[in-house]
Amino acid sequence: MxxxxxxxxxxxxxxxxxxxxxxxxxxxxHLVDADHAARWVVEPGRPALAKIAERFGEHVLQADGSLDRATLRQQVFQDEQQRRWLESLLHPLIFQEINQALARAExxxxxxxxxxxxxxxxxxxxxxxxxxxxxxxxxxxxxxxxxxxxxxxxxxxxxxxxxxxxxxxxxxxxxxxxxxxxxxxxxxxxxxxxxxxxxxxxx
Known part of the structure; x- marks a missing residue:
């Protein structure tokens, strides 16, 4: 094929x-949505979420343990260095996720x-x-x-x-x-x- x-x-x-x-x-x-991949890599239980909480503090998590995107966005928007750190953590994971999803295309x-x-x-x-x-x-x-x-x-x-x-x-x-x-x-x-x-x- x-x-x-x-x-x-x-x-x-x-x-x-x-x-x-x-x-x-x-x-x-077959369509892959990069936004879905970006959300999936920070789901509770995924290693990226633990690293984010460790770096930015527990207040970036909601009561149910999921990521509070608005709070995180506010923090990284104001700080170029933090934004770069976050991107270097997430971009490779998102790439990997997208690649796996694209590989399933028929x-x-x-x-x-x-x-x-x-x-x-x-x-x-x-x-x-x-x-x-x-x-x-x-x-x-x-x-x-x-x-x-x-x-x-x-x-x-x-x-x-x-x-x-x-x-x-x-x-x-x-x-x-x-x-x-x-x-x-x-x-x-x-x-x-x-x-x-x-x-x-x-x-």
Missing amino acids: IKPWILGLTGGIGSGKSAVAQHFIDLGI SPYAVLVSPLLVESGQHSMTQRVLVVDAPEHLQLQRSMARDSSTEEQIRAILKAQTSREERLRHADDVLTNDRDLTWLKSEVERLHNFYLTLRGGQP
């Missing part, structure tokens, strides 16, 4: 990345969806990159509607994420998601049919 090649799927907040990911799943494509190609595909270096695990792009006003509109966040909060996230230019620089394919879901679905199908003709992710 030919090993499936890996398509990296990314996009800024509110770009419609999740809708695109869901369409690939509906088309029978579709012609597999999709790795990650909001931090470019920043985290996860794009190095892929043979091709698809960026879901959207005009900033739509990103704001969608994110505010979905998360009931303020415009200010969304702008802060946009600023923290890698720039649109940087993301697009890594793209082999760009899907500009500025229309409705029916159109988006047909675009994903068009890309899917094209991807089925590729070997190793390249024409």
Whole structure:
């Protein structure tokens, strides 16, 4: 059996990345979500969680022993050194988790969806990159509607994420998601049919 090649799927907040990911799943494509892997490596009972609690103190744990992400985020956001320590602990574990999940793929190609595909270096695990792009006003509109966040909060996230230019620089394919879901679905199908003709992710 030919090993499936890996398509990296990314996009800024509110770009419609999740809708695109869901369409690939509906088309029978094996999909691995880097966010799920990131959550899984810090589950109670996993070694990473014990190391985090040891370094930052028990107050980063909730009453049930799980990680209090908000508290941890606050601490590492303010301290570059702590953030680097956390990344050096988690990134290799997340890579390992993603690799194992991708290895289970049986579709012609597999999709790795990650909001931090470019920043985290996860794009190095892929043979091709698809960026879901959207005009900033739509990103704001969608994110505010979905998360009931303020415009200010969304702008802060946009600023923290890698720039649109940087993301697009890594793209082999760009899907500009500025229309409705029916159109988006047909675009994903068009890309899917094209991807089925590729070997190793390249024409």
